[in-house]
Amino acid sequence: MTLLRVESASKHFGSLIAVNNVSMTVEPGELRAVIGPNGAGKTTFFNLISGFFRPTSGRIEFDGEDVTALLPARRVWRGMARTFQITEVFPELSVRENLRIPVEVAAGLRLRPWLSRDADGEIRARVTQLMEMGDLTSKADRLVGELSHGDQRAIEIMMALALKPRLLLLDEPTAGMGDQETYDVTQLIRKLHREQKLSIVLIEHDMRVVFHLADRIMVLAEGKMLAEGTPEEIAANEAVQAAYLGTAAA
Amino acid sequence: MAVSELNKRIPTTLVWLLLLTMPYWLPKVGGYVELGTQVVVLGLAAMSLNFLLGYTGVLSFGHAAYFGLGAYGAAMTIRYLVPSTGLSLIVGTLVGTIAAAIIGPMIVHLRGVYFAMVTIAFGQVFYFIAFRWSSVTGGDDGLTGWTRLPLDLGLVTVDIQNNPIAFLYLALAMFALAVGVMAWLLRSPFGRTLIAIRENERRARFLGVPVDQHIWISWIISCCFVSLAGALYALLNNFVDPRALYWTQSGDFVIMAVLGGMRSFWGPLIGAAIYVVLRDYLSSLTENWMSFIGLFFVLVVLFFPRGILGMVRRKVLS
Numbered sequence: 001m002t003l004l005r006v007e008s009a010s011k012h013f014g015s016l017i018a019v020n021n022v023s024m025t026v027e028p029g030e031l032r033a034v035i036g037p038n039g040a041g042k043t044t045f046f047n048l049i050s051g052f053f054r055p056t057s058g059r060i061e062f063d064g065e066d067v068t069a070l071l072p073a074r075r076v077w078r079g080m081a082r083t084f085q086i087t088e089v090f091p092e093l094s095v096r097e098n099l100r101i102p103v104e105v106a107a108g109l110r111l112r113p114w115l116s117r118d119a120d121g122e123i124r125a126r127v128t129q130l131m132e133m134g135d136l137t138s139k140a141d142r143l144v145g146e147l148s149h150g151d152q153r154a155i156e157i158m159m160a161l162a163l164k165p166r167l168l169l170l171d172e173p174t175a176g177m178g179d180q181e182t183y184d185v186t187q188l189i190r191k192l193h194r195e196q197k198l199s200i201v202l203i204e205h206d207m208r209v210v211f212h213l214a215d216r217i218m219v220l221a222e223g224k225m226l227a228e229g230t231p232e233e234i235a236a237n238e239a240v241q242a243a244y245l246g247t248a249a250a
Numbered sequence: 251m252a253v254s255e256l257n258k259r260i261p262t263t264l265v266w267l268l269l270l271t272m273p274y275w276l277p278k279v280g281g282y283v284e285l286g287t288q289v290v291v292l293g294l295a296a297m298s299l300n301f302l303l304g305y306t307g308v309l310s311f312g313h314a315a316y317f318g319l320g321a322y323g324a325a326m327t328i329r330y331l332v333p334s335t336g337l338s339l340i341v342g343t344l345v346g347t348i349a350a351a352i353i354g355p356m357i358v359h360l361r362g363v364y365f366a367m368v369t370i371a372f373g374q375v376f377y378f379i380a381f382r383w384s385s386v387t388g389g390d391d392g393l394t395g396w397t398r399l400p401l402d403l404g405l406v407t408v409d410i411q412n413n414p415i416a417f418l419y420l421a422l423a424m425f426a427l428a429v430g431v432m433a434w435l436l437r438s439p440f441g442r443t444l445i446a447i448r449e450n451e452r453r454a455r456f457l458g459v460p461v462d463q464h465i466w467i468s469w470i471i472s473c474c475f476v477s478l479a480g481a482l483y484a485l486l487n488n489f490v491d492p493r494a495l496y497w498t499q500s501g502d503f504v505i506m507a508v509l510g511g512m513r514s515f516w517g518p519l520i521g522a523a524i525y526v527v528l529r530d531y532l533s534s535l536t537e538n539w540m541s542f543i544g545l546f547f548v549l550v551v552l553f554f555p556r557g558i559l560g561m562v563r564r565k566v567l568s
Binding site for chain 2: 050071072073074076077081082084088089091092093097100101102104105109110111112114159163
């Protein structure tokens with residue numbers, strides 16, 4: 001069954017039409033990239049999927065159910081997790097604490113005023129496991145605000161994974177990164193997709209990353225869908241080259 | 251790990267030692283027992299405010315409303331209903347808590363200055379009710395004609411009425427209960443979601459925390475304990491007047507929390523102690539004591555933005 005279905009979603013800000021009648025479906029296990037020039041409406045489109053904004057018109061279905069009107073937290077409970085273009089973490093908390101919070105939320109403990117010793121042990125074990133996966137163990141007790149941009153990005157992705165999502169939304173995961181960091185994050189995403197069969201939708205500027213990772217690519221331009229297809233099809237698409245790749249490659 | 255655990259225990263032990271031995275050392279340094287009780291009661295109010303301000307990141311400028319409701323609730327229970335100190339504390343706390351629970355859903359979607367303004371507005375509503383409804387509340391003159399009564403514990407009766415030291419220990423027992431619950435909550439999964447909201451609300455929301463609901467609960471807990479402080483305050487003074495509900499009283503709580511350090515658990519208690527002692531000392535010298543407290547506050551905010559305790563902690567760590 002289709003995991004995510006966006007039907008003719010639009011978002012207007014006053015007279016500006018940021019997203020104009022865009023549809024998309026994502027199948028389980030798929031890695032979908034959304035690309036497009038600056039101002040194409042990619043992040044707004046993401047915000048509609050994750051519940052940051054309600055669409056002006058259109059409908060969003062997750063796992064066969066209408067989630068168009070659901071608050072972000074409720075979409076998270078159903079299995080949707082996201083990261084942001086500008087890293088959103090808890091800078092004055094340690095790496096361990098940053099990961100502990102989503103682990104507890106995912107375990108349904110967010111309102112608990114106490115934890116049993118067993119439950120506490122399970123939470124700690126899961127946090128340790130996530131730190132190992134993100135190669136963060138050596139920084140466990142450092143404050144996240146003191147760490148490098150690349151580390152913060154990895155932490156943010158791990159926080160999203162701590163929620164045990166069925167769909168991971170990544171908004172420009174390699175933005176502002178050097179070559180090595182970009183490579184590391186790309187490898188991490190690839191691993192999550194290949195080994196854990198996680199469904200991922202990703203906005204990305206770096207074409208090397210996109211063509212390396214994506215099963216299918218959707219191209220947005222001026223709020224509208226310009227093209228959709230496999231990386232090969234998109235690379236060969238003349239409209240895309242004219243609107244986007246031509247200027248990016250030059 | 252062991253060192254940081256020890257670092258956390260030392261201040262807590264020190265604070266409790268000082269509080270529990272107050273009747274012995276306060277008179278020797280020129281104080282008196284009621285002054286210590288004031289510190290405990292106002293410290294409880296400031297620490298309760300700080301549960302919301304320092305640990306959830308939400309600024310209420312209307313906590314006097316619930317402080318005052320607790321005070322009037324306790325006073326009116328004894329004056330009109332039952333002559334029982336225990337019951338007056340329970341009723342006072344419940345009145346403030348229920349009011350906060352009802353008002354909460356109307357305001358928890360607001361942020362920053364809007365939240366602060368609306369909390370002031372609700373506070374002023376209660377102030378004017380207390381001010382105008384003279385036949386019941388005593389109006390501007392305050393509610394008199396009642397006094398706290400000996401505490402009947404079944405087997406023994408404690409004379410908190412005439413023995414100020416006994417009342418101090420009652421206040422300390424209530425303080426311990428409230429502060430213990432808050433400290434415990436802050437170490438729980440729920441407490442961590444509050445800190446998450448303070449640190450980064452957007453991140454918390456997109457980690458599956460329904461932020462408004464959690465702020466509502468934090469608000470109720472904070473107002474519950476500030477109501478308890480208000481009830482104790484009425485019993486301490488055997489008196490309550492509308493100024494306990496006035497918005498400047500809310501401001502005093504904020505000043506205490508910021509003065510002592512709102513990122514530290516005990517900071518607001520230190521702030522309350524400084525505030526109460528300065529007020530006691532300065533008001534015997536000059537009518538304009540508030541301007542000196544104001545000046546002191548400005549200096550602290552300018553030079554020690556993390557408050558007195560925040561500065562001390564930084565010195566110790568470095």
